[in-house]
Amino acid sequence: MEPFQYQFVVRGILAAVLAGALCGLLGVFITLRGMSYIGHGLSHAVFGGYAAAPLLGLPILLGAGAWGLGSALLINAVARSRRIGADAAIGVVTTASFALGVALLTRFGTKGPSFDALLFGSINGVANDDLWLLLGALVFAAGTFTVLYRAFLFSTFDPEVANVSGVSVRRMDALLMLVLSVSILATLQIIGVTLVAATLVIPAVVVRMLTDSFSRMLWTSTALGATTGAIGMYASYHLQIPSGTTIVLVNALVFVLVLLATGPRGLRRAAGMDDHADVPAVTRVSSVR
Amino acid sequence: MTATPLVSLSNVTFGYGGAPVLRDVDHVVAANAFTGIVGPSGSGKTSLLRLLLGTEKPQHGTVTRASGLAVSYVPQLETVNWNFPVTVGECVLMARRTRRLLPWATQEEKAEVADVLERLGIAELRSRHIRELSGGQQQRMFIARALLRRPQLLLMDEPTSGVDVATRHEVLHLLDELNQGGLAILLTTHDLNGMAAHLPHLVALNTRVIASGSPQGVIVPDVLERTFGARMEVLQHLGMPVVVDIGSVGQLGVAG
Numbered sequence: 367m368e369p370f371q372y373q374f375v376v377r378g379i380l381a382a383v384l385a386g387a388l389c390g391l392l393g394v395f396i397t398l399r400g401m402s403y404i405g406h407g408l409s410h411a412v413f414g415g416y417a418a419a420p421l422l423g424l425p426i427l428l429g430a431g432a433w434g435l436g437s438a439l440l441i442n443a444v445a446r447s448r449r450i451g452a453d454a455a456i457g458v459v460t461t462a463s464f465a466l467g468v469a470l471l472t473r474f475g476t477k478g479p480s481f482d483a484l485l486f487g488s489i490n491g492v493a494n495d496d497l498w499l500l501l502g503a504l505v506f507a508a509g510t511f512t513v514l515y516r517a518f519l520f521s522t523f524d525p526e527v528a529n530v531s532g533v534s535v536r537r538m539d540a541l542l543m544l545v546l547s548v549s550i551l552a553t554l555q556i557i558g559v560t561l562v563a564a565t566l567v568i569p570a571v572v573v574r575m576l577t578d579s580f581s582r583m584l585w586t587s588t589a590l591g592a593t594t595g596a597i598g599m600y601a602s603y604h605l606q607i608p609s610g611t612t613i614v615l616v617n618a619l620v621f622v623l624v625l626l627a628t629g630p631r632g633l634r635r636a637a638g639m640d641d642h643a644d645v646p647a648v649t650r651v652s653s654v655r
Numbered sequence: 656m657t658a659t660p661l662v663s664l665s666n667v668t669f670g671y672g673g674a675p676v677l678r679d680v681d682h683v684v685a686a687n688a689f690t691g692i693v694g695p696s697g698s699g700k701t702s703l704l705r706l707l708l709g710t711e712k713p714q715h716g717t718v719t720r721a722s723g724l725a726v727s728y729v730p731q732l733e734t735v736n737w738n739f740p741v742t743v744g745e746c747v748l749m750a751r752r753t754r755r756l757l758p759w760a761t762q763e764e765k766a767e768v769a770d771v772l773e774r775l776g777i778a779e780l781r782s783r784h785i786r787e788l789s790g791g792q793q794q795r796m797f798i799a800r801a802l803l804r805r806p807q808l809l810l811m812d813e814p815t816s817g818v819d820v821a822t823r824h825e826v827l828h829l830l831d832e833l834n835q836g837g838l839a840i841l842l843t844t845h846d847l848n849g850m851a852a853h854l855p856h857l858v859a860l861n862t863r864v865i866a867s868g869s870p871q872g873v874i875v876p877d878v879l880e881r882t883f884g885a886r887m888e889v890l891q892h893l894g895m896p897v898v899v900d901i902g903s904v905g906q907l908g909v910a911g
Contacts (some may be wrong), residue, residue, distance in 0.1 A: 398739065515758030520749040523739050530708045530728045531750055531804060578784045580740045581758075635738065 369603050377497060378489035378556075382599035382613060383592045384500035385553040386565060390591020391507055392549050393570035394583050395542060398522050403453060404441070406563035407460030408543075409550045411437035413484060413559040414463030416551075417470035427499070427551065434547035437463055439540070464559070487558035487610025489602050496555060503552035507545050511584070514538070519580060556599075558610035565591065565610075568617035572624050575632030594620060659686050661724055661808050661839055662707050667716035669702055675714070676702045678862050684808060684841055689834040691850040692843045693873075694860040695883050700843035703860065704728070704810050707841065727801035729811040732793050732818075737786045743796050744768055744781040750803045771799045775829070790818040791825045798829070802838075809833070811842040815849055827853040847874060847898045870896055 369375040396405050415433020419426045441455050471481055483491070511518055520528035521538040529535045550562055557565050569590040573583050598613030605612065625632060662684040669677040677699040684690070684707065692700050705711040706718055708728055727750075747768050748760055755761070760768070772778045775795045780788065788796060794814055801809055814830070815823045823846065831853060834840050844850055850857055851870040859865040859873050859882040866878040874896040879887045888899040 512758055513756050516749060516751065519741075519745075523741060523746070523749065524730065524735060526734070527728055527730055527800075528749075530710055530726070532752070574740065578740050578786075579742070580745065583740055635740075637738075 369600070374490060374492065375603055377492045377494070378603070378609065379596050379599045381492045381497055381500055381556050382595035382609060384497065384504055384595075385556040386569075386591035386593070386595025386598075386613065387588045388500065388504045388507055388549050388591070389553060389557070389562070389565040390569040390587040390589070391504075391511065391584060392546060393566040393568075393591070394573075394580075394587050395511075395518060395522060396546070396566050397570040397574070399542075401542075402563060402567050403456055404438070405546060405550075405566040407441070407456040408434055408438055408546055409554075409559045409562040410464035410467075411460040412547065412550045412554065414465075414467035414470075416484065416554065417467035417474075421470060421474060430554075431547055431551050433463070434551060435544055438543035438547060482608065483555060483558070485558050485560050486608035487556050487561065487602075487613070489599055489609045492555065496552075499552045500556075503548050507549060510541065510545055514541070518542070556595075556609060557613060558608065561610035561614045564614040564617060565595075568614070568621050569594065571636050572617075572621050574636045575624050575628045578635065590620070659721065660684060660719075661686055661688070661721050663717075663719045664703075664706065664713075665717045665719070667706060667713040667718060669699075669706060669711065669713045676862060677706070680716070680860075680864055682858065682864065682867070684839060686807070686839055687834070687837070688808075688839040688841060688856065689831070689854055690841045690856045690858060691854040692841065692858045692860050693845070693847055693850060693882070694843075695845070698861040698882070700860060701812055704812055704841075704843060707808075707810055721807075724808065725804060725806045726808045726810060727804050727806035729794075729797045729801050729809065729814060731813045731816055732790065732797075733816065737788075737793070739785065741785055742781065743772070743777065743783050743785060743788070746785055746796060747772065747800045747803060750800045752804060767803065768799075771802050774802070775799045789822070791822040794818070794822070794826050795829065798833070802833075806838065808839045808841070811840065813844055814842050815844055815846045823849050847879075851896050851898075874898060 396402060412430050412434035415430035415437075416426060418433065419429020422429060437459050441459050471484075480488070482488070517528070517533045517538055520531065520533050521535045525535045553562060553565070569587045570583065573586040573590060577583055577586065594616045595613055598616040599609050601607070601612040601616065602609035660683045664680050664682045667677060667680045668675050676697070680699075680703065682703075692703060694700050702711065706713060708726060709718070709720070712718075748764065751760065751764050751767070769778060769781070772781055775798060777792055777795050777799065780792060780796075785793070785796065798809075811830075814826055818826065827849060830840055830842070851874050855869065856867075857870055857873040858867045859878050861882045861884075865882045866873045874889055876887060876889055879885075879889070879898065890897045890899055
């Protein structure tokens with residue numbers, strides 16, 4: 367228990383628990399809606415905002431958050447215009463934003479975490495403010511999904527019928543984008559932009575192999591994300607490897623173990639998680655003809 | 656069709672930016688309607704449902720709804736992810752109308768779900784995963800979800816698509832019972848023979864309304880050719896029209 371003597375390790379593990387829980391919770395909606403690629407893309411887009419905000423004289427959180435949300439809405443608008451496909455829209459918008467972030471950070475540097483830490487996560491330099499931000503994002507996400515549980519469940523399962531049953535699917539999609547942008551921003555330093563998508567996807571896929579219940583998926587995925595976050599961060603300290611990398615590797619190991627334990631039954635459950643969502647959720651309702 | 660209209664379409668033209676998929680459509684959904692919209696793929700059937708639902712607006716013409724009209728919609732079974740992690744009870748509960756902030760259902764809501772599942776004969780399936788249902792049970796579950804909203808009008812997209820003959824009869828008999836109980840029903844279908852046997856009113860649609868009336872008036876060779884673009888033979892069996900694919904008369908193949 368030697369590492370727990372150090373404040374930065376305790377803060378790092380706490381941050382990893384909160385980040386893992388947040389991604390685990392959010393991941394249930396992301397995977398069931400077929401939005402894994404959006405999660406991957408948005409994390410890259412937020413990176414651009416993170417680099418650009420200080421140069422524009424904006425607070426990093428506000429600037430990067432607005433940038434991420436703006437990117438999400440831009441993807442939505444481009445995809446809805448149907449001139450190019452949603453996946454192409456995500457590719458163009460988010461990689462361009464990521465490239466801009468790389469260019470700006472290389473040219474002007476950063477006052478916050480290092481370039482590597484932003485890409486792959488780091489146990490170092492987690493401040494109390496970062497913990498509060500993570501806790502705030504987790505409370506925001508959990509509160510949103512609790513209060514709007516039925517609306518999110520309905521619009522994820524059957525958006526067309528939800529839309530005619532008093533649920534504004536468009537509003538739910540936008541709100542999910544907001545929660546996703548805030549969450550990615552809050553977890554950026556712990557997990558890193560290149561690895562956030564894995565922590566969004568793997569816990570949800572693992573628990574899908576274990577249960578057929580949506581509500582059980584929500585809390586078990588949250589718990590699994592928190593646990594793998596803690597173990598990954600602890601391993602990061604011992605192995606001297608970026609924390610995002612170890613967190614993702616622990617998640618991947620759990621995935622393999624559960625896959626072996628559940629066999630074809632688990633695989634069958636997970637294989638069809640987003641069967642109805644052949645296009646991303648942002649375009650589903652508007653594109654059904 | 657003399658009861659008060661629930662929805663009226665008057666001279667409606669609608670499209671998705673290109674050529675109209677519906678042109679100059681007039682149609683009235685009466686309070687006791689039990690109507691089948693028949694037509695080939697791309698004839699505008701689903702667009703017509705969306706106009707009735709109010710999720711699409713006409714480019715020309717008007718759609719008039721009765722004040723406070725409650726409409727429920729049952730989608731095609733093929734559009735749903737049957738691997739989604741919900742049970743039958745949870746699926747039906749999605750349609751509950753209360754604005755409670757807490758995620759779990761009240762005892763009253765649970766009782767309401769149990770009641771509607773009982774009414775549709777699938778009460779024992781409440782805790783089953785939706786993947787474990789047969790085609791007929793899936794349709795009953797969606798109808799239960801629709802009924803939970805206590806609609807006056809039920810719109811269904813291809814309810815007999817992809818189900819076997821026994822299930823088709825089961826579903827249409829159930830809809831007949833609901834209609835007898837006062838629920839107006841409008842459904843789309845390719846299934847001419849099933850509709851002829853069960854529905855009192857049909858609309859043949861191919862961008863325009865080709866014909867509207869009883870099965871005997873709509874299922875006639877001339878209307879079918881104008882609607883489907885192919886010649887079909889219509890035989891009479893126990894007083895009901897039966898459509899035979901003219902190319903397969905020799906092999907006794909029945910269209911449907």
